[in-house]
Amino acid sequence: MLQRILGGVLVLLGLATVALGVASATVWRATDTVVATAEPVGDGTMIITDPGVLGLVSDDVTVTATVPEGQRVTLAVGRDVDVLGWVGEDPFSRVTGLSDWESLRVTEGEAPADEAAADDEAAADDEAAADDEAAAEEPVTGPEPAGSDMWVAETSDEGTVTLRWSDRPGRWTLLAAGVGEGAQAPTLELTWPRAVSTPYLWPGIGVGAVLVLLGAAVIVVGGRRSKARAARTGRGDTTRQESRAGSRDLGSVSAPETDDGAQDASPAPFAGANPFAPVRATERPANTPAWTAGPAGASEPAEPAAPAGAAASSIPPAPDEAAEPVAGENGSGTAEVPVAARLLRRSRRQQREQAGWPAQGENAAPEEAGAVGQPVADVAPAPVPQPVPDHAAPEPTITGSMPRLTRRELRAQEEARRAAEQGGVARVLRAVTGSVPAVRQSPAAEPAATEQEGSPDLSTPAGRAAAWRATWGFGSDQNDGTTDQENR
Amino acid sequence: MNRRTVRRPLAVVSAAVVSSALLAGCAEEIPAPQAGEPFSGPVLTEEQDVAIIEAVSATLDKADKSRTSADLKARVTGPALEVRKSQLKVAKANDSNEFVTAIPNNSQQMIIPTTNTWPRTSFSITERLENMETPRLVVFEQDTARKPYKMWAWVQLVPGINMPHFADTRIGSEPLAPDDGELLVASPADALAQYADIVSLGTKKSSFADTFDLPDADLVARVQGDAKNVRATPGFDDADGKYTVEFTAREDDVRVVRTADGGALVVGVLDGKSKLTTEEGAEVQAYSKTQETLLGDADPTNKLVVGYTDTVALYVPPKDSGEKVRSLGYSHVATSASN
Structure with a gap:
């Protein structure tokens, strides 16, 4: 009797394990993509990613930046020094990594001290560049990164813009900037494809099957024993x-x-x-x-x-x-x-x-x-x-x-x-x-x-x-x- | 029986442990960003540099057509802007681009710096022109991070010169400060100043002539040749003519990049002035169409002062090489004239 109960428990446990294994590969299977978003913090019209963030989950990443309706947003990827140099003294948000699987960790970035003064001075001096890209440069105006010779990838559009990037060796940094008057820093969404494995499927089925067989064996042996006894x-x-x-x-x-x-x-x-x-x-x-x-x-x-x-x-x-x-x-x-x-x-x-x-x-x-x-x-x-x-x-x-x-x-x-x-x-x-x-x-x-x-x-x-x-x-x-x- | 009953709970417990461990494994660890190696290579890729060259060339073409110097500003700066403005002015006045230096949009060699700061300077050697003019050595500069690369200067290479070798574009070339002569036979700034002295005085009078290996057709030969011609003009001596040339190196406008053999390519600007005076009452005509245009409709006098914005390229060899400084190319353009 006791053997039958225990055997039954084993069988149930085995079935449960099989079910869990199957569920891990179906219902609980992780999605094929990791989508993480970043909300800008603090002032500034720019948000940048730390080196390595773009290739965090996999080498291929799709970046989507969104700004309120009617505004312009630009995405650019460049060497970290170039991006930081471009951002210069302006306030910006910095994506430092994943805080969980769905959101990025964002901190307020601080400008590197070295190139600050030169940047401002030059910006004031050079009206030549100003008339092209930032003609009506006002205090609140978001500068336009698009068109720089330094970017290896860039895209710019109104509202929402998407950029695909395949990571390569080096410290590559993403710069997302709201552009124009009254601009605000865009919201970033990084999407990585992920090779999802189902490591618990076959082990679960295997272990479950073993348990079921074990339980069945226990029941049979128990039954035979009692019969033999009888x-x-x-x-x-x-x-x-x-x-x-x-x-x-x-x-x-x-x-x-x-x-x-x-x-x-x-x-x-x-x-x-x-x-x-x-x-x-x-x-x-x-x-x-x-x-x-x-x-x-x-x-x-x-x-x-x-x-x-x-x-x-x-x-x-x-x-x-x-x-x-x-x-x-x-x-x-x-x-x-x-x-x-x-x-x-x-x-x-x-x-x-x-x-x-x-x-x-x-x-x-x-x-x-x-x-x-x-x-x-x-x-x-x-x-x-x-x-x-x-x-x-x-x-x-x-x-x-x-x-x-x-x-x-x-x-x-x-x-x-x-x-x-x-x-x-x-x-x-x-x-x-x-x-x-x-x-x-x-x-x-x-x-x-x-x-x-x-x-x-x-x-x-x-x-x-x-x-x-x-x-x-x-x-x-x-x-x-x-x-x-x-x-x- | 007893052993069985003991063993079965054990099996149950171990099964529970195994399954819970499997489930715990589901929680994948969140990856931390792995910053790659800091960049130490060239600041631009070859493609980017090509794009820059083409953008500059497009701007030049546009300005050449419109002959308005305002069109240059997007992609031309520094000495190149001065010279080009002058050339466009002359071109506009003469309705001819004859004296506007052609800058091809191709490149046979790109010299890309390795630096993490600004300004950044890249160099490019163009192909030989269709009319068999010598290749140009063009200097591009990015003043600050938010600015584009602009043409800063150009020189025409001297025919037959021996160009030094440069590091591959995938490796990049180290930029040097003008006063950094530690590993060179002379600091770039000194070499430029000495060269200016030779240009002013000629190889015979300048004390630096011995340290230079000058080709037959460089700026020295050009300036001194012109001076010789002026002085040899019939009646020059009779009119009590005096012709002096003076070239000085601009201290700030020097761009230096290290060559593959440890030497340095120096591109600098010489401010030149030629002054011709004759006795009272005599009239001095401009020597060239450019000067004439620059003079405008001013009446000729017994005096003519022509200002030049010249760009020269020098090769300063490494210290222990036993070589002399070589002149590679120059751009000799009159940018002002007065009398």
């Missing part, structure tokens, strides 16, 4: 029964001699059968529908099982030492063995009933009557409840007959179980649902086993006799039984 306890019963069967046989042989001396000692096997039939007779009224159904009664697994248990319990506690363990086993076994094992055992009992009783109770009795004659017939019609408690004989016969049946049934059952276990779908289903396999599998496998043995034979007297013989372990079947025992 089977072990069940087999323990039967083997114990069987091992005692030998002694019981002896006991049963000896028992009639001592207790039921009136009856024939020579037909020792029948001595066991004689009292057995009445027991069956007592049982039969209790579950007639089941018995009339015969082998088809396999469809109802639980009900036949219950009477079987009832039959076992209904058998009065035998004074015989051989009978005691049987009752004790049944009682203690049901109490101790877990559910699965109990069900397994029930089904075994049911098998026993289906395979054994019809061959014995219905058919064996007449045959016995025909073959053996009176003693059997006499006992068979006798009122059922009475003989059993009265005679000590029934108990040894029960104990004697049970092992014979059990051995055969165990073999068939074991085969069926193995076959069912090896079935791929059934196994997976069991692993997933955690259902108890014993109940389902045995009925499926069982009819075949019984059919092979004797069911077609039942229609003819000879077949019935063969079935009876097989059931009781006469002839070659007895040898088979021993070989089986050896094999086991």
